Amino acid sequence: MMTQTLAIRDLGVRRAGTDILSGVSCALTTGQVVGVIGPNGAGKSTLLSAVAGQTGFSGTVSWGGSGSGARHKAGDIGYMPQSCKVSASLTVLETVLLGTHERLGWRVSQGDIARATGILGELSLSHLASRCMTTLSGGQQQLVLLAQRLVREPRLLVLDEATSALDMSHQISVLMLLKRYVVRHNALALMAIHDLNIAMQYADQLVLIHDGRLVQQDAPENVLSVENIRRCYGLDVDLVARAGGRPVIAPLAQAMA
Incomplete structure (x- = not known):
């Protein structure tokens, strides 16, 4: 590809x-x-x-x-805006399958169901498949809506x-x-x-x-420099070196205006 x-x-x-x-x-x-x-x-x-x-x-x-x-x-293109919630009485699986409707014209095959359940599994949501969306926490809804974007690949x-x-x-x-x-x-x-x-x-x-x-x-590691963080966020930080990985950002104190 x-x-x-x-x-x-x-x-x-x-x-x-x-x-x-x-x-x-x-x-x-x-x-x-x-x-x-x-x-x-x-x-x-x-x-x-x-x-x-x-x-x-x-x-x-x-x-x-x-x-x-x-x-x-x-x-x-799969777009997920900041404010994105479901208030309709749909199950988790139904909500994810809605992500396929544009391509399928509302016809759902066994393959689409398998793909949707697979994505729910990857996000550790399989146990919620039959739950109504309105009963989920905000974090759970957010994960389901991400799965909805992913199902269309x-x-x-x-x-x-x-x-x-x-x-x-x-x-x-x-x-x-x-x-x-x-x-x-x-x-x-x-x-x-x-x-x-x-x-x-x-x-x-x-x-x-x-x-x-x-x-x-x-x-x-190049973008999150001490200088960029201070300039953009108003914070003084240490960048703590980590063996075999990128540094960890440790805030010190709020920078003076």
């Missing part, structure tokens, strides 16, 4: 006379989990929404040679804080699942991550946004 590239060039979003994003440019290839990081209000959600074609923007976004405004092949996943309601163990499990997924399907996962240590250890690349502008795109 050929490598595809997500190319973002001079992307800008302006609302009510204010620049939310300005001049963001980067190129990301398949086979990677790319974390979008930055402080609250930096523009992470706006960037992901623009990439997914849900927000108007200036500049260009192309995926595999086609612009984000064009109609993509069904299932090629998109090659571009755009996930806005898909692990925000999860404990550390489940966050790591999801990141490891996504890393296997992008390799298996030659896909690209672009996701907002708040926990900088999770981003440091489990992302293949990071895109750091601050005040609506791209600060740096690179390997996590």
Whole structure:
């Protein structure tokens, strides 16, 4: 399967006379989990929404040679916005199977059921398959909705804080699942991550946004430097070396304004 590239060039979003994003440019290839990081209000959600074609923007976004405004092949992009909940009385399995409806025209085969149950198994949700979505916790709903995006096997996943309601163990499990997924399907996962240590250890690349502008795109150990963290987050940190792995970020104190 050929490598595809997500190319973002001079992307800008302006609302009510204010620049939310300005001049963001980067190129990301398949086979990677790319974390979008930055402080609250930096523009992470706006960037992901623009990439997914849900927000108007200036500049260009192309995926595999086609612009984000064009109609993509069904299932090629899986977008999970920040506020994404299910209030309908559907079971977990029914909710995941809804992810196939665009391609299948509401016809569900045994193969689709097998794939959906397999994904639930990978996310340790098999025991909830017959439970009503409205009875689940916020973290459980978040995992089910991620499974719904994965069941269509998109090659571009755009996930806005898909692990925000999860404990550390489940966050790591999801990141490891996504890393296997992008390799298996030659896909690209672009996701907002708040926990900088999770981003440091489990992302293949990071895109750091601050005040609506791209600060740096690179390997996590290069992006999460002491200088970048102080500049963007207002924190002084130590980077604690770890044998055979990337450093751990240890906050010291809030930087003076």
